[in-house]
Amino acid sequence: MITGWRRILLDKGVGPLFLTPSLILLLALLVGPFVYMVVVSFTDLSFAIPNHTGNFVGFDNYRKLMRDDPLFWDSFWTTIRFVTAALSIEFLIGLSLALLLFHSIERHRIILTLILLPMMLAPVAVGLMWKLLLQGEFGMLTHYLREVGIFGAQTAPLSSYTLVLPTMILIDVWEWTPFVTLVLLAGLLSLPREPYEAAIIDGAGPIRVFFDVTLPLLRPIIALVLLLRGIDAFKEFDKVWILTGGGPGSATELLSIYTWRINFRNWDFGYGAVVALMVYLVVLILCSLFYKAMNLQQGGAK
Amino acid sequence: MNRAWRNFAFGVIIVVIVIALTPYFWMFLTSIKTRAEALAGSPLWFFRPTWEHYPEVFIHKHYLPLVKNSVVVALSTTLLSLVAGAPAAYVFARQQFAGKEDLFFFFLTTRMAPAISVVVPMFLLFGKLGLLDSLYAVILAHSSFNLSLVVWMMRGFFEEIPPEVDEAAQIDGNTRAGTFVRVLLPMAAPGIAATAVLCFILSWNELLYAMILTAFESRTLTVGIPGLVTPHGTLWGQVAAVAMVATLPIVIFTFFVQKHLVRGLTFGAVKG
């Protein structure tokens, strides 16, 4: 029987005790570098240009971002388009699949493992894998799409300014829809039965049940999966970088690729920090909105 | 559910599985083709397989130690994240205090940190601490994003366990900490398994932190992949071989904890 101060620590003091390790880790690993980033954003720090050793430059970097960097804003809107399209498609297909699996198939285990395969491979390898499939001369998929007539004889998705972003979106859909399906299925599996029984007693058909019972109950989970996917989609880098490097032109220049260029090509950390902070801000705002929606609904569902 | 609906559903599932698997299958075939066969204008489905790429990349190019590094990093970061994160999740699940949800949201925001910018101060910091020659730097960096995942998932699992269980354990004379260790953890074991698998996957596949924060001897397998895209040609056979080896452990793990994975991803947002 533990007594004395040790008991108090392990009993009443469990909150701080249990929170401390993770908070220390996060403070050291993330908050620290984040603060560094903010500080650097006010300097001219560059590894490449001599004498740019971190001298204070006030808001110069911020001004440049707001007024003098059309490339940043182009990549911003490209990313918004990418995230919106990918998320919508992943959600629609994911929800349909989840419903299908929920209503009809018992043997989930093997099927789910197989369906989950796309998200298990490293994104950079996924990029290379799709290059192998979509390449204009030896790509397996391109070959068959041309034979079937969906592609013209000289169509090459990775070289086409108009086709390349939709192609990236579809690859993302392939890679992450399983994840969305999984989360939504889990959500469906844990829904309470009572509302359904009540609805059936009321004589509601399947469509009404879906819109009036399933969807509202599922809303927190939907918000959650969109939140998680949204954050990750915004940070998308690996596969786009290895497939197109942002091209042709700037067609696939996502924010993460642009940030990488500033930081690891130009080695311009001062400006790179502002770009990164801007991206972080956008994601933060979007997530806060979603989170609020999720919390509100949680209160409602209870 | 009637017959027609069943068949339709089955058909759709088959199509989905084919879509999910075909790229992998093609990658596997590529790993046993010669370069000329892999780059053939008409896709080759039948050919005499060659297994040369596997020893070429894992033995001649010394990629085998990279597998070991990936395993060590992924396991360590999973362990570290669980040890630091599960107790924190418990606090969010069971305790009340002012600003609890805000702090919880803070944990989520740590995932939003753009790795590209954070990695450089991390590099400088770890450099000063002399950690760059070992795997510690990457393990810590990966834990930085796995931690929030652990806290989020485990909170849900703990919240699924009725508080009566806690009360019973405390009547038996356990401290809260004791209850956590002796009662809650074992009950949440499936959730821990699911969380562990996700952490493992995310770490195993991660590229940027691993690339910047590892020394040559401590590279992970994922870092070795871009190295096979050379100015003298992408070594497709070797890329495919590495991809195959990289996916295998994860597939095996996932198959075994899959049931718990499904439950785990509810994140406790909807109560049963």
Added chain:
Amino acid sequence: MRGHESVHARHKVSRIWLSLTLALLILAGAQQALCWSLKEAAEPYRGVTIRTIGEALPPLEALDKLKDKFTKETGIEVIIEQYAHEEAVDKVMLDLNSRTGRYDFIIQPHRELGRFVENNHVVPITQFVENPKLKDPNFHPEKELYTNLWKEISWYKGKPYGYPFTAITMFLWYRQDMVNDPKEKEGFKAKYGYELKEPEDWQQYHDMAEWFTRPDKGFFGTAIQGKRHVALWYEWLNFLYSFGGDVFETSKGYEYGPIIVNSPEAVESLDYYKGLIKYSPSDTLNYDWDGVMAAMQQARIFECIMWNDATYAVEDPKQSTVAGKMGFGMVPQGKGGKVGQVEGWSYLIPTGSKQKEAAFLFMQWALQYDQQLFQQLNGGASPRPDVYANPEVQKLAYTKAALQTMEVAKPKATFPESPQVTDILVLALSDALSGQKTSKESLDWAAVEIHKLLGDRAPMKYPVK
């Protein structure tokens, strides 16, 4: 007469003394030359380990095989880290800037040299060269290396910072078997009015690209490295130079000067370059070096401009279906006459290196004939003329063309901002190729951006309205 005689006698004596002294000195010098041995020079560093980093390609792999020879003689262990092109540069930048002193010497692309020097990250090798304990008296780099290559790759603002690891250039690849095919010769002559042969100017290059483009047979005249990637910049430079253009109007790589990248010649070269897209395979805008290489290896194109150090891959029967059918020549000429470019990776010694002397000894040793020959026969690109004179090397099909091109190579910008300039150009070129902008628009944009980056040091010679 006595005094006169004695003066004469004294002169005779002093002359004897002089000759004796001279003889002794020469003997001593020869003695020292005979005396200097790598083993002795390395004695103070025995047991030390030196680490370097470079690009994971055949020359470095060959060096990795050679290094044991060095270790046996000196007792100095050598670790060679091999990374992909970009990672090799990134890791060095991070190491140098964080002053971790991880690398005792580095092998880096020469375009990064300006950045390193201006930021005091590397030291000139003069201090080692002037140290008789370290310098091998039998090694005379100023005579034994191609001077223009050495100066371009390893010198900056008049000081040497190392020795070239590889000196490579781009030149013409084409299918010689098709050029020699009688049916092709007949048809070509009938249509264009001159003999089918190795294309020597851009008009011929264009005609042959057109002639050989047969999409229904899956064969194309040429392929360009059109992906948004540094390969695009390298390739376009060939066109830019031979149309009489350049990026800056300077004579030295480390000088800033007027921007002429949007000159009429430059625009013309980009228009011509764009025109080649229709004679290229469908995915040419996603090709970097790998794409064009694969296209040639798989017998899909007739001609292209590629690197000389990649020729072993197209001549290797295990991976290429056109091995033995290739011909190599200089880049076709335009208004600019015979021009080429030089690209190289250089041995360099970081300021933070903890084993500078041992590293220098290794560098010096690696530049000797035996080591260079081994590297050359294993995919290297040596800066030594005697290596190219070796009969084995002469047998390699691409040696002659490489030599011709290297003789007329133009210097590239090496000041610290040059990689950023390259990035701007890559985007501009990619925009033009994808059809988003005209050649003039994209080069004008590039000129404006470069001027913004460099300021008054680089005025625009062709201002944009």
